[in-house]
Structures are given as C-alpha cells and as structure tokens.
Amino acid sequence: MSVREPIHRFLAAARRAGVRISTAEAIDAFAALDLVGFADRTTVRDTLGIVLAKTDDDRRRFERAFDAYFAADGSAFAPSEDSAVESDAIAEATRRSELARMLIDEDLAGIVLALHRASEAVDLQHVRIFTQINPYARRILEAMGIAELDDAIGYLRGSQATGAAAAARFLEQRRRALAERARDMVERRLGAYAEAERDRLHDAFLRDVRLTNVDRRDVDRMRTLVRAMARRLATRYGRRRRRARRGQLDARHTIRRNVGHDGIPFTIVWKRRKIEKPRVIALCDVSGSVAPIAHFLLLFLYTLNEAVSGLRSFAFSSDLIEVSTILERETIDDATAQIMRTLGFRSSDYGRSLATFADGWMDVVDRKTTVVILGDGRSNYGNPRADVIKAMYERAHRVVWLNPEYPSSWGTADSEMWRYAAHCHVATVCNRLSDLERAISGLLR
C-alpha cells in the first residue's frame, strides 16, 4: 500500500464535504505532494490547500475537512518509557497478532495506516448519524484484528516468562487507547461529512422560508445568504458587454487593418461602444406593515449598493427620503438602524411618498432607468397617487413592483395594489430570498 492511498481517500472525503476537486486537480495535488514530500503535516496541508482550493471559502472548508480527517491520529501512541523488553513470550505474542507487534514496536505509521485501511474496509464514509458511532468503532477494531490482539494478550497473561505480565498490561493499556482512537475517528468523520450536508440543507431551507417567518436565531445566517446573493447578482450584472454600433468610424483601427492595402480603406472598422450600465432606482417601504421584512430589504439594498454603481435608493413610510448617502457612508447596522429610526414603524402614506418622489426626483427617471418598488401597496385609505406610478411607467425603462403579499390579498381592505400593478411592467410576489434573487436577476439582465 502506497503512501498515496490515505490522500486518495481524503480527496474523496473532501469532495463529499463540499470542496470541488476535479481529476486534473487531484493529479496536480499528487505532483505537488511528490515535490514537497509527506514528512511535515503542515506542509502537506498548505500544499493541498494551495493546489485544490479555488476560493477563500473553499480553502476554509478544505482545511476543516483536512483537520477532521487527519487529526493527529498517532498522538495517543506516543512512545512510553515502560516499553516491553524483548523475550520469547513477546515474540510469540507478536507472531500471533500483527497488531500486537505494531503496538509493542510502537510502529506509529503502521497503526495509523491500519486505522485508515480498516475505516475504508467498513465504509466509514457512509456514517451519517451519531447512533452509528459505536457500531462503526467496533467494526473498525474488528477489521484491524482486535481478536488476534486479545488472543495475544491472553497468551501473555498465561505465560510464566519474565516480562510477560508487564507486556500484557502494556498491551491492554494500548488496546484501550486504540479503542478510543477508533471512536474519535468515527466521530470526526461524522463531523466532517455530516456538517457540510446539514449546512446545505439549512441554507436551502432559509432561501425558501417566508421572510416574515424567519427565526431570530437564523437572522445572522440569513444575512450571509443575502450578501452572497447580492454579490452574485452584482457580478453577473457588472459584466459589461460590448455591442457594435454602426455609425462612427474608428480611424485608428481602420488604418491599421488596411496597412496591407497601402492605406486604402478596403475594410472599414466601426467604433464599438460599451453598453452603459442601466441605472436602478429602488424605493423601499419600511412602514409598520412590512416591518419584519424591511430589514432584509434594506440589507439587500445596502449590499447591492456596495456592488452596483449608480444605484439610488429611497426609503418611505409616511414620507419619502433618499437613503443613498446613508447606505454609502454608514456601516450596515448603523445604516439600517438610522433609516428605521427616521422612518420605521410609521403608518405608510403611499400618496404622499410618491408625490414627494415626483416633486424631487422624477427627472432622474429616464429611458435607461429601472425603478424597483418594494412594498405592500397598503396606503391606509389615502389617495394612492397611482398617477405617479403611471408617469414613471411612461418615462422609465422598466417599473418593477415586488410585493411581500400574495395576489389573493391584493386589493383587499386598504391595499391599492391592483391600481399600482396596472402601471408596472412587472408586479410580483416577493416573499422569499429565492423570489428576491429571481426578481432582481431578471431586472438586471
């Protein structure tokens, strides 16, 4: 068995723990390990990290997996002073059990290798729940030849030879340490495999839970998800695309292209123009009726603002203010706190807020602007001023309304949603993170 086998098995384990490793990368990993050798654990860890991980997240996940997999397996078998003396009885014991020989010779590498081999033989990678720990540990010990070891210990106990009793005691003590090791190993594997799976499930669940129902303890995790999502969107969106536009001659390229024709322009080159990034204007309702999700919406705006240039954001409840500069200057917590302090939890007045927008900023809205409104459209029976939305609709590239309520409750009681929806390019439900991602990614296309 080569020294590579444990690495092979570790790569398989790392894949299951959520690190993406292609075959080519595995080959690179072995080439790299051949270079640096296997002598030093930290070097092996650094090397594999450098070759295999592709992002910082990857690297962290990888290092966790490595530590869980290759925790210092041999530490419990550190050489001791009361090593057994050589004798015929001991020779007989080591003949009966290979494991006994390794324990007496303190063949650390052999023991660790045997542990890994045994764990492979019993399919340890399938361990999923904690009740499996004891059975797996027992099976690993069996695969390592614990029965022969017990036989050897029994023989030593019965023997009258000098040092046999001491050797028996020594082996018993080592046997206990070995059992502990096996158990630890199963527990660690359980940690390594099960953790990634649990996180994946949990994240998938959070993406689809209604924002109004998010548990307090999940808020932090949710924040991470929102940030990751906004970042992903910004990346996709930030890619500028080129588009040819006929009409303007590119003199420099034309000359260059036609040098071969003595400068006579056979081939004409036109200037290419980059598409301007569309401008986004976001209006976010932070009134009492949407308070539970307002935090997330603001968080989302904040993150998007970090990533996308030319985003102007407004918050409104009883009136509307521009919050672009607050989002720009303050830290995320201060910004949301400040906005919520100024406007939050008041009853909403869509009419007044929209009127304020129309007076102050309508001229910002032009053919390239996308307007996103996040709100429930409940105006407390005031004048809804749907005409402002209509004006936006006529001026803007797109008007998108994201409503946390379901269409079945649109238009009930004080909801003016249907009147607004009539003047939106898109009016849709947005009550989950996955909804939000879908809506925004559609709009940034």
Place this chain on the structure above:
Amino acid sequence: MRSIDAVESGLASAGYIASRPIATAVYLAEHLGKPILVEGPAGVGKTDLANATARFLGLPLIRLQCYDGLDESKALYEWKYGKQLLYTQILKDTLGATLADAGGLDGALERLHGFSDLFFSEQFLEPRPLLRALQAENGAVLLIDEIDKAEAEFEAFLLEVLSDFAVTVPEIGTIAAVVPPLVVLTSNDTRDLGDALKRRCLHLHIDFPDARLEERIVAVRVPDVDARLRTRLVAFVQHVRTLELKKVPSISETIDWARALLLLHANELGPDIVRDTLNVLLKFEIDVAAVTKQLPALLRAADPEAGAA
C-alpha cells in the same frame, strides 16, 4: 529553489517576509510550472510578492496592469504599422525595377510569389508584456496585476498563455516560451473569476499577518524603529483591524505609519502623536473619527504595561 525553506530564506533576502504557505506556493509554482493566483485584501503584499520573487531569482519582472478595456493589442502584441507602411513604400519603389524584366503580368506574379512574405513577420511585431515574458531569454517573473479589473473576455484570452506558455499570432503561428516564466496573478476580488482560469492556477490567499509576522515585516522594512515601539504599534494596528471600518489598515499602511513615527522622532505611542498621524493609517474621514473616539481604549489594549494611558 531546492526546498520550501530555501524559498523562504531567499524571499527574506529580497526583503519579503513570507509566511509558510506563501513560500510553499512559490516553490510549487516554480516546480509544477503553474501560475499563482494571489487573492487577499489590498495592501497585504500581493504585488510585492512578485517583485521579491523576481529579485530573489534574479529575473526581470514584467508587469501587466489590468484595467477595464485592456485588449490583446496592449497585452500581447501589436503590429508596428508605421514600419509596415514604410515597408510597402519601399516595396513599391523597388518593385518596378525588380519586375521590369519579368515579361508580362503572369511572370511578374510568379516572381512576386517567390518573395518571402515579410509583411507579417516577427520583425514587424511589437511585443507587449505577455509576449515579452515568453521571449525572455532566461525566463522572467510575469506579474498580471489585478486581473479582476479586466473583462471576462480577457481571462479567456489568458488561458492559452497560462496553461501552455504560448501565444498564437494568426499571421505567424504559435510562439512558445523560451523558458516558461513564473506567473503571478493578483486579484482584489471585485468580481468572481472564471472557473477555467482558477483551475489552471495555484490558489494563494494572503490575509493580514498575525502580530509576530507583522513585527518581523516592519523590522525588515523599517529597521531603525525601536523594538518596543514596533511591538506597540503593531499591536495597535492589530486592534484597529478588529474594528468595523470602511477600510482597515493593511501592512503597507503599518509600514508607512512606522516610517512616519520614525520621522517624527516618536519613541512612545502617546495619544497626541497617534491622533496626529492617524491619517497615515486610515484613508477615510469617518474611519479616522471612529478610531479617534476609541483611542484611549485602543492604546490601553496595545500597551499592557501602561495601565490607564
């Protein structure tokens, strides 16, 4: 480059204190012939790593700064079209004499085909950084700085250079590297890089160093600064990094600050001198304000002996 330790001490002799993973990455890059993709916050010495490696190996450093709109004519090669124009002029002048005795159009054409086509040849090729790195006689260190600033298309175009160390010029053919250069790419993570590019690279993440490493770095870069003050100022910076700031100070700022303190003959980290020089360390007004507010606490934390400073 015999061992990782040799790389570590070699980089140290070039004035770069490398952590173990950094030295490992450079060692692997040299021996596996793979580019290193260095990521991490601004100012932790990503670009400097390439500089130091070049100094250490005694190779020229060829730098390609990426930006939005960078294309192959600026990164790879360009035809010297001024010269090409002149060449056609000369050709026109001499053509008459050369072809005079050819006898008829067919003969002239026949002879024309016989001439070697110099128009698109290496003589008229103006090498840009990537091609220069491939043509370097004894190898080179190629630094592709801030690859995330270039467009996604440019990445695709880099793939050939990075995996085969060759470029293809349509008119001439493939030009392969004389000696494969050691390639260092840096990224500030302003956008996610493509998987194809990442797959070809070794990935090295440089983070802010811990206090011990940072002290060693400051000791090498600003040797004149007093050891006690060095410990204090590094501890102070380390504490500042734990605050929620718009831009936390990086190593280069620590070094600048140490230089500033040296210049002002400060040998104590008193509240006044810190307040006066804080703008060396922090680049935003609100950050300066935030740190000033917490200055006494930070100084106490950085200075365990002093008690209430």
